[in-house]
Amino acid sequence: MGECLKNLRPTIQEIERYVPGKSVEEIAREYGHSPGEILKLGSNENQLGPSRLAVEAIREAAGSVHLYPDVDAAPLKRALSEYTGLPEELIVVSGGGMDGVIDTLMRMFVREGTDVVIPTPTFSYYEISALANGGRPLFVPRGEGFKIETERLIRAAGDASLIFLCSPNNPTGDQVSERELRSLLESVDALIFLDEAYVEFADRSFAHLVLEYENLVVGRTFSKAFGLAGLRLGYALMSEAIEREYMKVATPFSISRVAEHAGIAALRDREHLKESIEMVERGRRQVSRGLSLKTYPSQANFILAETYPYLATDITGELLKRGIIIRDCTSFRDAGRYLVRITIGREEQNERVIESLNSVV
Amino acid sequence: MGECLKNLRPTIQEIERYVPGKSVEEIAREYGHSPGEILKLGSNENQLGPSRLAVEAIREAAGSVHLYPDVDAAPLKRALSEYTGLPEELIVVSGGGMDGVIDTLMRMFVREGTDVVIPTPTFSYYEISALANGGRPLFVPRGEGFKIETERLIRAAGDASLIFLCSPNNPTGDQVSERELRSLLESVDALIFLDEAYVEFADRSFAHLVLEYENLVVGRTFSKAFGLAGLRLGYALMSEAIEREYMKVATPFSISRVAEHAGIAALRDREHLKESIEMVERGRRQVSRGLSLKTYPSQANFILAETYPYLATDITGELLKRGIIIRDCTSFRDAGRYLVRITIGREEQNERVIESLNSVV
Numbered sequence: 001m002g003e004c005l006k007n008l009r010p011t012i013q014e015i016e017r018y019v020p021g022k023s024v025e026e027i028a029r030e031y032g033h034s035p036g037e038i039l040k041l042g043s044n045e046n047q048l049g050p051s052r053l054a055v056e057a058i059r060e061a062a063g064s065v066h067l068y069p070d071v072d073a074a075p076l077k078r079a080l081s082e083y084t085g086l087p088e089e090l091i092v093v094s095g096g097g098m099d100g101v102i103d104t105l106m107r108m109f110v111r112e113g114t115d116v117v118i119p120t121p122t123f124s125y126y127e128i129s130a131l132a133n134g135g136r137p138l139f140v141p142r143g144e145g146f147k148i149e150t151e152r153l154i155r156a157a158g159d160a161s162l163i164f165l166c167s168p169n170n171p172t173g174d175q176v177s178e179r180e181l182r183s184l185l186e187s188v189d190a191l192i193f194l195d196e197a198y199v200e201f202a203d204r205s206f207a208h209l210v211l212e213y214e215n216l217v218v219g220r221t222f223s224k225a226f227g228l229a230g231l232r233l234g235y236a237l238m239s240e241a242i243e244r245e246y247m248k249v250a251t252p253f254s255i256s257r258v259a260e261h262a263g264i265a266a267l268r269d270r271e272h273l274k275e276s277i278e279m280v281e282r283g284r285r286q287v288s289r290g291l292s293l294k295t296y297p298s299q300a301n302f303i304l305a306e307t308y309p310y311l312a313t314d315i316t317g318e319l320l321k322r323g324i325i326i327r328d329c330t331s332f333r334d335a336g337r338y339l340v341r342i343t344i345g346r347e348e349q350n351e352r353v354i355e356s357l358n359s360v361v
Numbered sequence: 362m363g364e365c366l367k368n369l370r371p372t373i374q375e376i377e378r379y380v381p382g383k384s385v386e387e388i389a390r391e392y393g394h395s396p397g398e399i400l401k402l403g404s405n406e407n408q409l410g411p412s413r414l415a416v417e418a419i420r421e422a423a424g425s426v427h428l429y430p431d432v433d434a435a436p437l438k439r440a441l442s443e444y445t446g447l448p449e450e451l452i453v454v455s456g457g458g459m460d461g462v463i464d465t466l467m468r469m470f471v472r473e474g475t476d477v478v479i480p481t482p483t484f485s486y487y488e489i490s491a492l493a494n495g496g497r498p499l500f501v502p503r504g505e506g507f508k509i510e511t512e513r514l515i516r517a518a519g520d521a522s523l524i525f526l527c528s529p530n531n532p533t534g535d536q537v538s539e540r541e542l543r544s545l546l547e548s549v550d551a552l553i554f555l556d557e558a559y560v561e562f563a564d565r566s567f568a569h570l571v572l573e574y575e576n577l578v579v580g581r582t583f584s585k586a587f588g589l590a591g592l593r594l595g596y597a598l599m600s601e602a603i604e605r606e607y608m609k610v611a612t613p614f615s616i617s618r619v620a621e622h623a624g625i626a627a628l629r630d631r632e633h634l635k636e637s638i639e640m641v642e643r644g645r646r647q648v649s650r651g652l653s654l655k656t657y658p659s660q661a662n663f664i665l666a667e668t669y670p671y672l673a674t675d676i677t678g679e680l681l682k683r684g685i686i687i688r689d690c691t692s693f694r695d696a697g698r699y700l701v702r703i704t705i706g707r708e709e710q711n712e713r714v715i716e717s718l719n720s721v722v
Binding site (some may be wrong): 023043055059067095107229231256257 | 364373377379402427432464486493584588592610612618620623
């Protein structure tokens with residue numbers, strides 16, 4: 001007894017415990033605002049709120065939550081097949097959001113010491129999940145202007161079993177090009193995970209390429225355009241060969257009944273989706289024109305802005321005093337100390353953040 | 362390209378894809394019943410339904426599902442601390458039910474070839490999750506009358522990093538004794554996962570032992586007594602040393618907002634919990650007295666019964682014709698072919714299953 005921790009996976013020592021950001025209530029209290037005054041543009045949530053149809057579906061499903069969900073979430077897969085245009089057999093769903101898909105791929109492809117290629121700066125969970133599964137993250141910084149450099153990725157790939165590509169990328173907002181993606185897919189043996197969490201706000205998706213490339217998995221989520229971040233619902237598209245193995249390893253019954261019904265309803269609510277996308281397209285123009293800071297072109301529901309010569313941490317701190325939460329990107333590996341990420345919201349919300357940022361710098 | 366599967370973890374080949382049982386709708390169609398006539402006593406769901414307070418909480422939370430949940434689910438942990446009498450710092454919550462807790466422990470303690478001790482017959486997910494994480498399950502069959510034999514477990518433990526104990530055990534219904542549990546905890550270096558999914562229906566819990574033993578983790582769920590199986594909400598109790606590492610590895614934001622609010626409300630609804638437990642206590646007496654089959658004493662919300670000389674598969678098939686679903690235990694490793702597991706329900710439900718089973722054998 002007492003020696004059980006000697007069996008702990010060593011790479012876990014490299015993970016720092018996640019320190020949660022302050023809640024809206026805490027910020028309100030600390031800076032003397034009422035919680036209703038706080039403008040939260042730090043987590044890329046849908047500022048239109050959830051689809052009305054999804055909310056109704058949740059309320060309807062509430063009465064039967066004593067029953068286990070279907071093991072295969074077939075009705076949700078059917079709805080996703082219609083939405084994506086891909087056959088049900090190539091679709092998996094996850095009750096842990098996109099993170100759940102990533103965890104499952106790690107279980108499949110990462111063993112002690114396996115290399116995992118991560119172009120930086122990007123979504124931080126790739127690194128955490130790789131370490132939690134004993135993998136060795138290989139960071140490949142993006143080039144000038146955060147441009148992805150596939151040649152460098154191909155050289156870095158080596159024996160790696162997984163390569164993560166986020167497109168549109170969090171926090172830079174740009175998409176990989178089809179030429180670059182195909183070149184990468186054709187040059188490496190590794191599985192490529194293309195994270196399309198923000199794809200509804202982008203010009204195009206590369207999901208159809210799973211029909212051509214066995215080594216491509218495309219991750220998707222209901223957390224952004226569909227406004228269901230609180231339900232933790234994700235899905236992924238992949239070749240039949242990968243799906244067969246994925247389904248052996250994925251936790252069964254992982255989709256809550258409530259999330260499944262909400263997801264199906266949200267997919268049906270094309271009006272909400274259209275409004276959400278249009279709000280973001282208008283808002284991106286509004287913010288990039290209105291801000292006196294340098295901004296990066298974005299295909300997502302956020303905009304990356306440079307705060308130089310001011311530290312991002314100082315700028316986000318100043319905004320908190322004004323009751324506005326935006327994301328300080330200092331914690332993104334290889335992002336430096338002069339970047340902030342602003343979630344696009346409704347016109348009046350965008351106006352408030354533009355005015356505040358411009359007055360601070 | 363095309364070689365990505367060569368990096369697949371080899372033990373995954375040993376996992377069979379989960380074949381979902383037939384849904385209520387499929388069974389109704391196949392056997393000529395209406396879905397409302399089907400009596401589903403195969404999955405140990407709460408036959409009283411969910412807590413009314415939980416249903417209300419879900420309906421209230423529906424409007425804010427576009428927002429991410431709190432990363433640390435602090436309000437739920439506070440409510441669980443009150444319910445269990447243990448400090449918040451020793452509690453973790455999981456959005457994947459008990460299975461999510463198991464997956465996280467596997468990530469922490471299982472590497473390629475690590476031994477995982479599993480007394481059989483028991484809940485099948487321990488084996489699947491061990492293989493999915495590269496572990497080597499060591500099966501230790503229970504003794505005469507499915508009695509747990511801790512001496513055999515201690516001998517089998519060797520270098521194992523994890524030992525699974527389910528108490529009350531699924532499908533046998535018995536609890537481990539405190540003497541046996543302490544002896545095991547004191548004799549091995551492995552972490553012991555004590556699965557108390559059914560503990561609310563039992564005479565006692567061993568959760569308080571996490572204050573004494575660093576190598577004990579006690580898993581719990583909202584799926585049984587609290588009637589929230591459809592929400593996939595689990596939690597676990599553990600020493601501070603284990604909790605510190607667990608929180609680095611657990612998927613953050615894994616609890617849906619809806620599940621968190623429902624869980625808090627269900628913990629507050631002591632009346633629903635009391636009624637659920639009393640229904641099960643009465644029902645166990647009713648079923649064990651009424652059945653002409655040999656039954657095992659149970660501390661859970663189900664009863665194990667022997668069908669010998671009839672095959673369990675034949676008996677469950679006959680019951681399906683009568684519109685009743687009970688669990689054929691043939692798929693439980695080392696359970697043999699003559700056991701069925703019957704979920705305890707309301708009085709009239711129990712009466713229907715007793716009459717049908719007695720008339721079939």
